[in-house]
Amino acid sequence: MDSVSRAAEIHPSSIVADGARIGHGVRIGPWCSIGPDVVIEDGVHLIANVIVDGHTQVGAGVVCYPFTTLGMAPQDLKYRGEPTRCIIGARTVIREHVTIHRGTATGSGVTRIGEDCLIMANSHVAHDCTLGNGVIIVNNVVMGGHVTIGDRARIMGAAALHQFVRIGHAALVGGVCGVEADVIPYGSVLGNRARLVGLHWIWLKRNGVQADEMHRLRRAFRALYPRAMEEESTAFSRRLTAVRTEYGDEPKVAEILAFIEAPSHRGLVRVAGGGAASIESDGV
The missing domain is CATH 2.160.10.10 (Hexapeptide repeat proteins)
Incomplete structure (x- = not known):
């Protein structure tokens, strides 16, 4: 040049x-x-x-x-x-x-x-x-x-991302979110402070993920993030192991697990109080 x-x-x-x-x-x-x-x-x-x-x-x-x-x-x-x-x-x-x-x-x-x-x-x-x-x-x-933001993530209006936060591949951060911790790949977070409400189902559907894979992703998510009232009954590390054993051959689940286990300055965004019941609102 x-x-x-x-x-x-x-x-x-x-x-x-x-x-x-x-x-x-x-x-x-x-x-x-x-x-x-x-x-x-x-x-x-x-x-x-x-x-x-x-x-x-x-x-x-x-x-x-x-x-x-x-x-x-x-x-x-x-x-x-x-x-x-x-x-x-x-x-x-x-x-x-x-x-x-x-x-x-x-x-x-x-x-x-x-x-x-x-x-x-x-x-x-x-x-x-x-x-x-x-x-x-x-x-x-x-x-x-x-801040690190993965491919094809969506950060909606007026969101604020804390330093050193990681946003995973194809994740969705809702408008006016204060994000203080990491968002898993395909995760969807809302609120101030941001809480995990499910996966980014609309993006997954629009990008060719078939129904059977969607159902397996939903089951893996529910196993990893159960209803809030059940969350304390099983340590997160045990749920992580169980999900890896049952769903670890699914590429998108494996990607989520690898993200969770990678080094982090901020930890992970916590699940919303509505737990698994709230993820049905994401359009699948």
Whole structure:
């Protein structure tokens, strides 16, 4: 990639620092600012008033709406200007007033957004966060540092994710949730503070999971998270072992079990008070 491709369209009011690398077919609208260590790949569109700073790489086909900032310094008092990174995956769409900060030297050193994500207006992605592919972040979502969100997860409007929280693959976080602990893959959480109410049945159904597999997933979930009144009767570790023995050959169950057993800073979101009775409300 040349420093600035001749095929790029750059509005005369925008500032592109020496050293920035601008790809083929990039469109940079009015009043944008591009720092000297930035790489913007082919076909990116910065509509207007976009700031890209630091060691930031913007993947091919990304679209940034007005007043977004990418790769600015993290809001971390320990940060001392180290050359940490921010990476935005291809074809991701970033709407108005989104802020995505670069990583920290005391963290992973990189904030990473996957491919084909949609980050809606006024959301904040903090330092050292990692978002998988196909993630949707709805308006006004905020997250602390070091949050990890799995592929195709959905975070609804005005949710707040505590630092170091893990959100599993295809999980659903409801609107205005305060999420203080990890959400299992395919899990669905609601409320403030967030409580697990079942699996993300609608996503599973829309993505081709057949009825027999859905029923096995439901039985495995009920075995792992029984009704609240029964929860204290059997230790969670015993239920985990029983589910692994009976349902561990199911790929999605195995994925949930692996997530539960992985290292965690925050533990797991607890089941809602309604227990298994509440999971029928998820549309299956």
